[in-house]
Amino acid sequence: MKTRKLFLAFACALSALAAQAQTQVIAHRGFWKAEGSAQNSVTALKKAAEAQVYGSEFDVQLTKDGIIVVNHDDTIGGYTIAETGYDTLKGLKLKNGEPLPTLEDYLKAGKQLPGIQLILEIKPHKTEAEEDLISAGCVRMVKEMGMEKQVEYISFSLHVCEQLAKLAPDSEIAYLNGDIAPKEVKAKGINGIDYHYKVFDKHPEWVKEAHDLGMKVNAWTVNDAKDMQRLIRLKVDYLTTDQPLEAKGLI
Template sequence: MKTRNLLMACACALFTLAGQAQTQVIAHRGFWKAEGSAQNSIAGLKKAAEAKVYGSEFDVQLTADGVVVVNHDDAIDGLVIGETAYDKLKDLKLKNGEKLPTLADYLEAGKKLPDVQLILEIKPHKTKAQEDQIAETTVKMVKEYGLEKQVEYISFSMNICEQLARLTPKSEIAYLKSDIAPKDVKAKGANGIDYHYKAFEKHPEWVKEAHELGMKVNVWTVNNEKDMKKMIDLNVDYITTDQPLEAAALVAGK
């Protein structure tokens, strides 16, 4: 019995190590380079799911009247999202002809694609009150759709990460700003780092430190094959890229 237990423990350890070594791919703003797609579009989300990558990243902003919309920049067609009511934004079009999606639109589409993780980036806002509001509204919506396990959160704002840790402590929450060591991020309540690849070139030890703290490690936005290989060799958990098919091929051929 002792021998059997020892063998099982060794097998579990090997499985864990293998899992850590297997870098996975996240499509940056969806698979937007695919035909008929656009950045942060629902088509991009669907194309990412078709590509069978781990996740599809997207960005959210808060309108002046409290609607969460999916857009990277804080303005669209010359209108500042945070200063504009949703009614004035709702008919604006993305480059592929889609209407500007709301978070509700995105979550509804994502729920039909359970094999792709929804990597939800909450953008920094001008005031703490706005950040607190979008964090609370977003988490509430994710829970209403029953997507707590499918949605993972990222943000450049430490305040937003702290609010997320308070509102949804069991979720995956990663800090994006690339400026502090993993232990300092964990002390704030986040359980992952999602840093620019240049940060890991300067501090390669942060990957191991994060793993030793039980944290996940993502790297953005890696589009060059040479840089992808460096990050795969560092054993990062995820690579966020505008080239998801190329990154997936590299991972498969490791």
């Protein structure tokens, strides 16, 4: 009986290690190709959760009056977000008819979906002062809602990533730009790389280098099955994709 218990415990440990080593899927801007969905919509987040993927990625921008809204581009409906007050923007609709969500709206929806990680991308802004403001605002709101374990951060701005490392040192933070080696990223207090998949064609050794440094590795935006298979063989931790169901099927 004792031997059997030891065997079962060992088998469970191996299973857990295998699960950790397996590449996981992140829906790019949510599962926006699902019926009734739209990029960066709350519906896209909910559809990603229904698809049972690891995470749902989304983008945030800062309005002129300091409200954080969820949108990929720095413009919407003919307005430049950074130059426009939220009262003007709040009536705008996404392609599925939903109102433009604020970060608060999105986090509230995500908190009701504890099985999925929220991958929060802070877009680069024109000044470091704006980047400091949006970084601090995001971290503060996440902490106030008690979602530190459910929210992970990414950015193309190295300055934003460095700020996040100071503000939320226990969080998962990844740099997106793909222009520096993992050891340089790690030296800045950032614990992940999230690079375009073609970067890993040029630098496949960066996956192992990052793992040896205790860093996570993500590849974006991977929509072709052959590219997915190649990156899975490289043992990246995550694939960010517009085709989450196809990626799950391959894995």
